[in-house]
Structures are given as structure tokens and as C-alpha cells.
Amino acid sequence: MKKSPSSMAFNKVLVKRIFGFTTPYKKKFRLAVFLSIFLALLAPIRPMLIQITLNKGISQHAASIFFHGPGGFIIELTIIQILLLMVETATRFYFTYSTASLGQSVVKDLRNITFSKIIRYPLKQFDSTPIGTLTTRTINDIESVNDVFSDGFIPIIADLLSILSVLLYMFYIDWKITLVCLLPFPILIIATYIFKESVNISFTKVRNAISNLNAFVQEHLTGIAVIQAFAAEKRENEKFTAINKEHRDANIKAIFAYAVFFPVVELVSAVSIGLLVWWAARQSSFLPAEQSMNIAGIVTSFILCLNLLFRPLRMIADKFNVLQMGLIASERVFKVLDNLDERQINNFNHSSDEEPPLVIKGNIEFRHVWFSYQEEQYVLRNISFKVNAGQTIAIVGNTGSGKTTIASLINRLYPIDKGSIFIDEKDINNININCLRSHISVVLQDVFLFAGSIIDNLTLRNPEISMQDVVYATNLIGIHDFILSLPGGYDYNVMERGATLSMGQRQLLSFARAILYNPSILILDEATSSIDSESEMLIQHAIDKIIHGRTSIVIAHRLSTIKKADNIIVLEKGEIAEMGNHETLFAQKGQYFNLCETQFAENADKSG
Secondary structure (H helix, E strand, O other), rough: OOOOOHHHHHHHHHHHHHHHHHHHHHHHHHHHHHHHHHHHHHHHHHHHHOOOOOOHHHHHHOOOOOOOOOOOOHHHHHHHHHHHHHHHHHHHHHHHHHHHHHHHHHHHHHHHHHHHHOOOOOOHHHHOOHHHHHHHHHHHHHHHHHEEEEEEEEHHHHHHHHHHHHHHHHHHHHHHHHHHHHHOOOHHHHHHHHHHHHHHHHHHHHHHHHHHHHHOOOOOOHHHHHHHHOOOOOHHHHHHHHHHHHHHHHHHHHHHHHHHHHHHHHHHHHHHHHHHHHHHHHHOOOHHHHHHHHHHHHHHHHHHHHHHHHHHHHHHOOOOOOOHHEEEEEHHHHHHHOOOOHHHHHHHHHHHHHOOOOOOOOOOEEEEEEEEOOOEEEEEEEEEEOOOOOOEEEEEEEOOHHHHHHHHHHHHOOOOEEEEEEEEEEEEHHOOOHHHHHHHEEEEEEEEOOOOHHHHHHHHHOOOOHHHHHHHHHHHOOHHHHHHHHOOOOOOOOOHHOOOOOOHHHHHHHHHHHHHOOOOOEEEEEOOOOOHHHHHHHHHHHHHHHHHOOEEEEEEEHHHHHOOOOEEEEEEEOOEEEEEHHHHHHHHHHHHHHHHHHHHHHHHHHOO
């Protein structure tokens, strides 16, 4: 399939962008280009030396410069060929090493940039993009970009220069024999084109299948508890088998293309050599004996030249496919890099990092805020409320009413559609996002702990947090002694997602993590819903201490945890249904009263 001019122009832009990453490694790049040219110049020298050996050393007994006696000229040429082989071997080693080293250097930089970009994606991006797909982009696709250098542009250029150099030598020696040898080449060109297109389609399918496999495995290993709880192993395994079959089939089609192409190349090579021998035999029958020996030298030299031609030609189609897959992979990576991250969306000003951190007191005000995860499907409608610094506000409501969404908007995890949010009378869109979030701590219902030590999970490797601060926070929560009882204490490995700890223990650790950052604003999103009554008492005791002087947003199903709040907001289908303190709302016998009655009835049933 021919590419359109616009597509070709796009590829030029893509190639230019890829090679832009070689700028810090100009010396490696120039060395690789120089070595490719040098190897091309070396290519026809050995066949030429063989021809000289046969024509002059054997038939004409030419005299040697350094060696006397019979065979001295041949010994001299043999030594030259050995030295030439050593130079060519060393050059090819440095060429292979320099191109691979250049590729790996680019891959390292590109992977760092891509990961840095992804972790700054707005959450909305993760809502629509499978984690496995982003994993594929960061690992597999970027690794394929290395092939653009190690098996792509520069090696292909080196092979083409080598082919050109050998062809020029062959035409120089005898253009008629060269044309005879090249008679089967149209067959090879057609076979190469068909092979390239076939393998390209197969490799595209392989790459897509790998992306689907990564996304599927990532999602299902994360949700393995649900799969096992519902005995869904067999059904999910069948889905995986189907995706894996697509991967296998695509690979088999590529293998079939290789299995057909390489024998065709060998066949064309054999035909070329056969035509060469036929032509040489036909010519030598009309020549004297001395000139016939010259024909033998030319034939031997041309056989070596044909091997030098077919060896790169046999691999060049494969290299074009590898190059194409590298370009496709780089295009996917660049799409990740071209997505807007939080710095771009929020007009992040890098110079603001040098400014003194903004002091946030904790006054929060929502003014007619509308928000939707999907366009026009509003989750919040015309939300307006105000929280003074140091106050505690509770947000309650049925599942899906928008409680967690409000918390997400305060620290700008999502941009609002309409209205404004102010902190200390400043629009949050005009506050440096890193500065804003450094003054807000969040404790979520679904606690995420990274594989690693407890100390790393508490501090998130922030060097500004001392061990003394950590011990203070854990003592405040009442888990210091528990941590010391674990093997290794604060160096205990909690494994991926904190698998070695109970839900309550993970929740307590997340609470200590929030306290460590000494926030002006504390958001507790269902922070006590996953722990037992004893742990809740520990947290409730700690909450009474840490909310003093801080603005606190408490989202909870357990109404017992929000009775002390200065103000309570009751949400219903994304709108504020009621607002006031516990006594006022309970006396109104409205939505809040009904929530209390429902929960008290549930608690009575459980206790009964």
C-alpha cells in the first residue's frame, strides 16, 4: 500500500523528532555514520585482492616487494587480507556497539520523559486509558524505538552504501558480466516488497496483541481477589486464551513470510552465480589460455561480490520492517507525550518553583460549581458553600451523590466545567498546583501502598521528613508500637498494594502519611469506613487532635464521625439538599434525618 504525500511528510516529521533525541549524543551518532561509510569502502577490497591474487600471483607469478622466492607475492597479499579482515572486524564491532549504545541512550532518555509525563497526567486521562496500555507504551514501545538505531536507519544506510560500493566495483571490472549477474534481481525486488508488506502487517497485529495482553493481565492481576471470589477463573482464562491466540496467529504469519522469503533469496543468489559461471565459461572458450586465467580471477571475485550483495539484501527487508515497527512504536509514544499534562492544562509556571511557598490558611469557597466526568453529564450542579479556616465540614449523601468528587476538585485533580473554587480568596487555577497540593492531605477509603518499606510509604521518599517526624505521627495515630512489632520495624516490606497488612492497618498508615505533611487542609474521604471499631476509636482520637487549626473536609457514611462538624452538607444527585450543623439538620427531619434513621436501624439490626 502506497503512502500518501501527507503520510510521507508526517513520517519525515516523525523521523526528525526521533533523531532530535540524539542531540546529547552527537559524538556517538557521528561515529556511527563515519563507520558505516568506512565499512562500505572496505566492502569491495577483499574481492579485488582475491582477483589480483589469481590473476597476478598465480597466472603471472608477479614479484613480491617484501618476500623473495616463489609464492612471495601470494604470501604478501594473504597478509594484507588478514590485516584487512582484522580492521573490518574491529570496525564492524565498533559500528554495532555504537549504534546499539546510541539507541539505548535514546531509550533511557525517552523512557524517563514518558514516565515523567504519565505521572503528571490529569486523572481524567487515566479514566479513559487502560493502565496496561500505558505500561506497553513505557516499556515495550519505547524498547522498539531502540531498533530504529540498532537495526534501523544507520544499519540500513550502511548496507545500502555497501551494496552501492560493491556494484560500482563490479561495473568497473566488467559491466557486461555485472548486468548478466543482475538479471534475476527484479524477482528479488518483487519478493522483498511482498515480504516487507506482509511482515509489516503481521508485526502491527503483534504489537496490538501485546498491548491488549498487557492491559488484560494488568487489570486482572489487580482484580484477582474479585476473580477468585466469584470463581471466574475459567471464564477469564478463556478471554486471555483468545487474546493470546491473536498474538500467536500474527507471529505465525510473520514466520511464514520469513520461511518463504529467505529460500527465494538463496534461489536468486544461486541463479546469479549460475549465470556468472555460464557467461564466464562461454567467454573463456573464445580466449587464449592466459586471458582465460584472468576470467577465473574475475569469476572468483564476482562470486565474493555477489555474496556481499545478497547478504545485506537478505536482511535489508527485515530491517525495513523493524524500522517501520520502531516508527509505529515511536508514534504511539509521542502520542503519550503530546497529551496535555497538568503543567500544561493548568498553565504551570516553572519559575514559580523558585518563589517562596504560598502560605495557605485554609479558607475554602465553592461558587456555583458545575462538574462532569463526561461532557454535559453533570455530577455536581451549582454547588456553593464556604468553609472558614480551621473549621470542619462534613459531606454526606447516598452513593453517587458527588461527595468524593468535591474532594477531588479542591486539590485540582479534575478541572471544573463552570463556576469557581477559591482558597484564601484566590482562584485555585491561579495557585501553583504543587504548592496547592503540598498544603492538602487526603486519606482515601481505598488505601494504596507501594511495594517497599513502611518508612518509604509514610514519607513517599521525601527527604525533608525526618525519622523524628515519622515517629511523632505514628505515635499520634497509635501505631508506632505495632510497626516496631513487625519484622524490621519501619523497614518492613509491605509488598505490592500493602498485601501483607490488613485493611485497617493500611488505613492507619495512610492517616499517618497524611499527618506527616502537616497540611493546612485535611480531606478524609470515607477514612474510617474500612476499619473496625477499635481502630476507628484510635483515628477518632487522633482526628480530634490534628483537626485543631486545620480546615477539615470529612466525607463519611458513618454519621457518628461527623456529629462534631461545624457544618454538614447533604448532597442528593449532585446538588446540595441541606446544609447546617447536626442538631439543626436532625431537627428539620429532612434528608439528613432520614440518613441518620437508616443508619441507626442498620446498626440496630447488626447488634441484634
